[in-house]
Amino acid sequence: MKEKELCRLIHVSQLYYEQNKTQSEIASELEISRPAVSYLLNKARKAGIVKIDVLSYHRTIRGIRHELCHRFNLKSCQVVTLPDDLYQTGADVLLEFLPKTKILGLGWGYNTDKIIKAFAQQSDMGINGGVICPLIGATTAPQRGYHPDELVKELSQKTGYTAEFLNCPAIPTTAEEQTQVLASDDYKRIEDYWKRTSTALITLGSYPSVPDHGSAMRFGRKLIEEKAVGCLLSYFFNPQGELIHGEDDYAIQIPLELLARVKNVIGFVPQEANIDSVISGLKTGYFKHLVITETLASEIIKQMDERKRI
Incomplete structure (x- = not known):
């Protein structure tokens, strides 16, 4: 030509x-x-000067949402096209649940902190007498977001909800220290709230994790030997979404049998998340709602389809 x-x-x-x-x-x-x-x-x-790409249904946002909900038994899924909108979308999803939530459980991490930062001040939400409580103790690491009591306090100030604090480390070093925490009034009060929690916000994490969560002390080499990939609070899971147990695991966090009773567990997937860790987390079955980028959501569907063909 x-x-x-x-x-x-x-x-x-x-x-x-x-x-x-x-x-x-x-x-x-x-x-x-x-x-x-x-x-x-x-x-x-x-001549190839003009290329027209007509998306099939499963590649549209609606199709991606439907596919993830179907595969992982989710009640809802928010797929975010622009990564810059991810934290605001997480805050918006949480805001939708608050009016019908009496007790909100809050996870930890840098991304949870960012969602709370994106949450706009709500002057009249506390009128329903709601409570916000941590789902896990605090770490000694200086990283932002790993002191859940502080996250609870900040979100309570923005919503008018009452803040309840756990006041304990996430990873006691001995069984004796764990026993003391479990016998404390703070723990018993928060445990009672966990039994009545209706909504929870938790980030889907990965292994290895930052901070480390004392993994060597708690699990020895089991996380490596059993191929840990997913992380939920400070629980670790293999690629099939099965829990990995540690012989010296004294972590202070909501028991999984109580988490399974929470009606609406909102899972937040960071933009930089590892695909295998997200799939592992979703396979656990604890999450009922999801916030994720379009790129990651599409990659999850693609990877699972490829695995079926092998």
């Missing part, structure tokens, strides 16, 4: 597809017939 003809095809295609001019308008501007414009546009498509 000669350069002059190529430029003509590009120009006609730009007028039609980018500037949204009709074929009649293009014909008038170029002083040619409308059928001639149609011929040029068809030729441009055949």
